[in-house]
Amino acid sequence: MTAALPPIDRRPLRRRRWRAAGVQFACVLVSAFMVVPIVLIALAAFSSRDSIDAYPKTLIPRQFSTETLSSFFHATGTFPALGNSILAGLYTVFWSLVIGAPAGYALARYAFRGKDAYRLFVLLVRALPIVVLSVPLATVFLRLRLDDTVLAVTLVHTVLALPTTVLITAGIFVAVPTDLEEAAQVFGCSRRRAAWQVVVPLALPGLAASAIFTFVLSWNEILGATVVTLGHRTLPAQVLTALGEASTPYRFAGGFALIVPALVFILVIRRYLLNMWGTTLR
Template sequence: MILPEIDRAPLRRRRWRAIGVQVACIVITVFMLLPMVLIGLTAVSSPAALLEFPRPFIPSGFSADTLLAFVQATGTIPALGNSLLAGVYTVLLSLLVGAPAGYALARYAFRGKDTYQVFMLLARALPIVVLSVPLATLFLNAGVYDTVFAVTLLHTTLAMPTTVLISASVFVSVPTDVEEAARVFGCSRFEAARRVVFPLAAPGLAAASIFTFVLSWNEILGAAVITLGHRTLPAQVLASLGEAPQTYRFAGGFALILPALVFIFVMRRYLVNMWGTTLR
């Protein structure tokens, strides 16, 4: 008995499709990493290497003088502290307000629910200047202008829609049967949410905190409008670009991306939890 020839075309198509996906991922990754690598190499170049023309891809000399010049510049360390404080405070305040709101969206059905979710996104649709200028006037009248607290309020306003919607998607993935079982065993709705739902949703909430921290760290225009003497690091670098030397500019760019990368690296195992997978 002669067996029919096996059609290997579907297997070859699947293999080429998988290769194409991998190549696309590599290209996108290189496209995103290349500017960071170039900024990092320039930040650790010696001042003499920065003046070379044409400048080679790999610097001819490495030195910590470029980074030290940036760190020792006036206002850098206080601005770094302000950025870290604003980022941490924004994460805490956004989760404190946004996580319960996301839980309500995931567990309750009410009139206008879809409209409410779309309305929240309007805060991100408006240009930052439209929000920062009225908020600057409000902060001046309230006596909190030029403070980390004012920056925290602004960044929380920007991060709240993302935090609420991500939290809602995370809580939807937590089975309601688990919460109902906790209530059967004597827990109130609040206790069931605190003891069962929120611990199960913690990895997803950590992913939301990544987006919130990175948004707060990278935001520059609003912080530049509502602060003068207590600027965040991006606002401080922006204000100093006009008269800053070349070494300050390159080292400042590297300093702006480094903390966010470290934060993402630490929290990376929770980053894709909201899509049902986990990095180890």
């Protein structure tokens, strides 16, 4: 006769299921915490002025209209500020990659004295409050007559984005095998040519994700742009300075206009976000 099998202990499986359910519940709470304000702002942005001013307010507007958004975009200075934001974001992406990508490549491929201290120093720049950087930079811009220009905003945003760009690109280049680069050098490529023709194409999805990350950072930055500009503000700075005198519909429409581009950029590059940290997607 065969011996009877001991009873199966299902407690570890139940604990695992409860743990997974707890993680899913926490993810739902975090997602709701971030999504609910966006949904409420979107509903208010597509409401009529009468619906926004009505009391008591309803969760779902009784009347949907583009009147609120139309009045926002027809307000004085909105389209120039939008153009300034786009230009500042594109220039910031360009200079961040031109300066930060070679630095990230050096961190990924070379061993040199003070490498860890350099990483720490790069992080310390992000640890400084934006006011600490904006006020001295504004003084320098005034002396150089660069104040109230898109170039001034670009320089401030580049300073803020460079630490993140350097560390992200370093992680991207680490994920590219060095064997491929060495093989290219064996077949006659120089170190620079091998990096340009072999490493950069393989790291391109991660670099693109890093570029969009930098653009969103520049798009959302407010304080630095407010300090160094007056007549040529970016869209976030324009909305911030107008909040004190703006009507409630303008505030909702402005908030929605600031949220949408960042959401669109993230949705477009969501497949490549993990590549920013050198993770291979299957």
